[in-house]
Amino acid sequence: MLRNLDLIDSFEGRQVLIRCDLNVPISNSEIQDSGRIVAAYKTIDEVIAKNGRPVICSHLGRPDGVDANYSLKPVFEFMKSKYPDLEFADSAPATGALTLIENLRFNESETSKNDSDREQFAKDLLGEITDVVIDGFGVVHRKQASVYEVAKFADVYAGRTVEKELEVLKKLTENPERPYTLILGGSKVSDKLGVIDALLPKVDRMLIGGGMMFTFLKAMGHEVGSSLLEEDQIETAAEYIQRAKQLGVEILLPVDVVVAEKFDREASHQTVSADQFNSSRFGETGMGLDIGPETGRVFADAISSSKTVFWNGPMGVFEFDNFAAGTKIVAKALSEMDGFSVVGGGDSASAVRHFGFQDNAFGHISTGGGASLEYLEGKKLPGLEALND
Ligand code: AMP
Numbered sequence: 312m313l314r315n316l317d318l319i320d321s322f323e324g325r326q327v328l329i330r331c332d333l334n335v336p337i338s339n340s341e342i343q344d345s346g347r348i349v350a351a352y353k354t355i356d357e358v359i360a361k362n363g364r365p366v367i368c369s370h371l372g373r374p375d376g377v378d379a380n381y382s383l384k385p386v387f388e389f390m391k392s393k394y395p396d397l398e399f400a401d402s403a404p405a406t407g408a409l410t411l412i413e414n415l416r417f418n419e420s421e422t423s424k425n426d427s428d429r430e431q432f433a434k435d436l437l438g439e440i441t442d443v444v445i446d447g448f449g450v451v452h453r454k455q456a457s458v459y460e461v462a463k464f465a466d467v468y469a470g471r472t473v474e475k476e477l478e479v480l481k482k483l484t485e486n487p488e489r490p491y492t493l494i495l496g497g498s499k500v501s502d503k504l505g506v507i508d509a510l511l512p513k514v515d516r517m518l519i520g521g522g523m524m525f526t527f528l529k530a531m532g533h534e535v536g537s538s539l540l541e542e543d544q545i546e547t548a549a550e551y552i553q554r555a556k557q558l559g560v561e562i563l564l565p566v567d568v569v570v571a572e573k574f575d576r577e578a579s580h581q582t583v584s585a586d587q588f589n590s591s592r593f594g595e596t597g598m599g600l601d602i603g604p605e606t607g608r609v610f611a612d613a614i615s616s617s618k619t620v621f622w623n624g625p626m627g628v629f630e631f632d633n634f635a636a637g638t639k640i641v642a643k644a645l646s647e648m649d650g651f652s653v654v655g656g657g658d659s660a661s662a663v664r665h666f667g668f669q670d671n672a673f674g675h676i677s678t679g680g681g682a683s684l685e686y687l688e689g690k691k692l693p694g695l696e697a698l699n700d
Pocket of ligand 1: 496520521522624625
């Protein structure tokens with residue numbers, strides 16, 4: 312049983328450490344995607360409603376010690392519009408004020424390899440606090456002080472974000488409605504091996520796009536010019552194609568691709584058939600940066616006729632408008648499908664928001680990329696251990 316906030320009627324005025332995942336993309340002090348912050352409000356509000364005094368904490372990026380570029384200050388400014396009384400501090404305040412603590416990773420002990428360093432930091436972070444709510448699903452796969460060691464010195468509860476993520480992931484692994492389609496994209500096959508291994512026997516179809524499609528196309532014997540390619544994974548890709556056949560899982564690979572002259576926002580480009588890659592005017596130097604429109608149609612049809620879809624990883628370099636169409640068509644099909652659609656992973660989540668889709672157009676947008684994948688792979692997640700009775 313998950314130790315969730317239903318176990319608490321009242322925190323009786325105590326300070327409560329809430330470990331959120333406020334690790335949002337920030338550029339020039341501007342938050343690019345506030346999804347994770349807004350997702351945290353539900354738990355923060357509930358702690359306040361249950362007479363707790365939240366001390367909110369999170370990491371941001373991977374700073375090497377204290378670095379102003381990784382300050383949570385922009386997140387604090389954003390949250391002020393929701394919580395005007397919010398204060399910003401380096402540690403839990405003696406006053407008990409509603410507080411956001413500065414980036415946990417400014418202290419190296421948060422992520423130290425040394426257990427006793429992490430334990431000491433967890434103790435320092437807690438001070439007098441004895442209640443912790445773990446609400447940052449994106450970090451539960453890490454053995455870090457604020458996620459794992461805190462549970463040794465305080466009572467821990469799962470926040471509503473973590474609870475929701477777990478519900479969704481269970482739905483994807485236990486009795487999903489069929490047809491069940493897995494869509495994978497993003498840059499690397501090697502990042503997705505575990506999830507393919509775990510989900511291939513469970514799904515009816517697997518759609519492959521993004522940079523990783525070229526390793527699969529190469530495994531099919533096609534040329535891929537100078538596209539992203541993981542030479543050492545070609546054999547693995549071929550094995551997956553074989554295994555899918557044995558399992559009766561349909562693998563859909565792109566039938567056409569958008570080839571660019573170079574990796575550049577404004578690069579000239581041409582759509583070619585996936586088995587004629589070098590026929591583009593860029594020859595062998597061309598780089599495939601998106602799935603083509605015909606593939607988009609095929610993928611959209613496969614999505615529309617599914618009852619469950621899990622999507623992880625963009626179909627192309629969606630950050631460049633010229634190469635965003637494939638990701639957009641997949642996002643649109645997911646938003647319109649009649650069934651349960653899950654967008655997983657930071658990049659796919661920011662892609663759908665970048666295109667202007669509302670979060671509620673999907674069954675669920677996951678806040679934790681790596682953690683969701685590790686859960687689906689059946690790995691034990693350290694941050695969840697203490698949350699289960
Ligand atoms: P990942 O972090 O593995 O989920 O990959 C996400 C990144 O993959 C995004 O930043 C995309 O721009 C990038 N990407 C997607 N398709 C391609 C491609 N065909 N070539 C290079 N990068 C790609």
